[in-house]
Amino acid sequence: MSPEQTMDKLKKMHLSAMADAYGRQLADLTTYRQLCFDDRLAMMVDHEADVRSTNKINRLINSSGMYFKAACPEDINYDPERGLDREQLARILDCSYIAKGQNVVLEGASASGKTWLSCSFGVAACRRGYKVRYYKMRSLIDELMVARAALDGSYQKLISQLKKTHLVIIDDFLLHEVSAEDLGELLELVDARLLTGSTILCSQYQHDGWVKIMGRTPISEAFMSRIKSSSHVIRVKTVDDMRMKNSALL
Template sequence: MMASQSTMDKLHDMRLSVMARAYRDQEELPAASGLSFDERLAMIVDAEWDSRRTNKRLRHLRQAGFPEQDANIADVRYDDDRKLDRAQMAELSNCSWIASRRNIIVTGASGAGKTWISNALGVAACNAFYTVRYTRLPELLDELTVFKDEEWLKQRKKYIKCDLLIIDDWLLEQVKPNEAREIMEVIEARDRTGSLILCSQFPPSAWHANLGNGAIADAVIDRVVYKSYTIHIAGEESMRKRMRGME
């Protein structure tokens, strides 16, 4: 069984390089000569399929912009004082909540590990082939409270079109009226298109004032909270101190 150079060239021209390599590699498999045409074709197609899925997952991870790229749900610390629910974390790691367009609210003191847990859930989403974007609320507002040109529209789509948007440092202080309107527009759009993870030092009961009270605050909170899971990280000791204790 000899790989046809003409077929190899055509596969490369169609950017099916992994399939071409698998086709060529079958020459070096003694058992391949005993396989049927369908079996050999399946092996070649599987190689291309697996490669593309791996590349897609890595592309999602790269585009997400995680500050904690190595975060993994399997590495969550369940110290007694943190009061994290192991069963809840395991359930959320399967990402079915994204398929249902539900949200997650992660609360806790500064240094509790909110960003890390949100990134671990985001990595799990990328591994399940969902598109994810991570940002901090101040950065999102800096991008969206500017002159509304084509670049503004491009940035807005980035936050709306992804399957999961993670917003860190959520409502740590009162926002301006124009910022509250941009927040409402993003939340309103995402209510129809995807899921959110919001990381905040404050519970939802404290968000109303920081959104300026009124109708905009009502609209944002209603769209986020009613279909959200809540993860509260308790404990007085920061994750940095906990990790130093392991050195």
């Protein structure tokens, strides 16, 4: 069998990266002939595995809907004024909280970088093979309500998909007024995903003031009970933190 035929068969077996690596070896025989067969084969297999891993990560990131798909965990700004704890973020970036079904609350004033930071957590999760889904709070509630109103099984299908999603990021939490019906939808989602996945909530308000913003009702208290019982709270500070100060007075 000729090298060209070998490469064609590799591609037909969906081993294109391995075929490319083989082609590079053929183009530089002076270098690769010095290696034994096992070493050359291992290099081709490693290249195939690396490309497949990279492609899987890219698919997970692209399908996540994250606002900042290029948010890189290595680029997190640890400027002292932001008040970020490196050790705490290291525990988040290793994604052990997802394996434990825990949640993350990101608090910070507008333009403090919460969205970018949440997306960097999402990218870290994708790198570890976890499925991630990003929503603005209002869009998530609307999608749940539309699916429920369809009466064709869409709601059950959506909930099933979200139960299989390892990490759900909800941005702009409480940015808009929420009704009792809105809270009911969120509570059902949190209950459905309890112990099966993790949630990141990004809010301009301190979580201790959420119940008063939502209204002190059995639903809001039940929601907070689910979230606070297993959440890592990260406050992103800014020079102008008035919204956060005001929320603490609620």
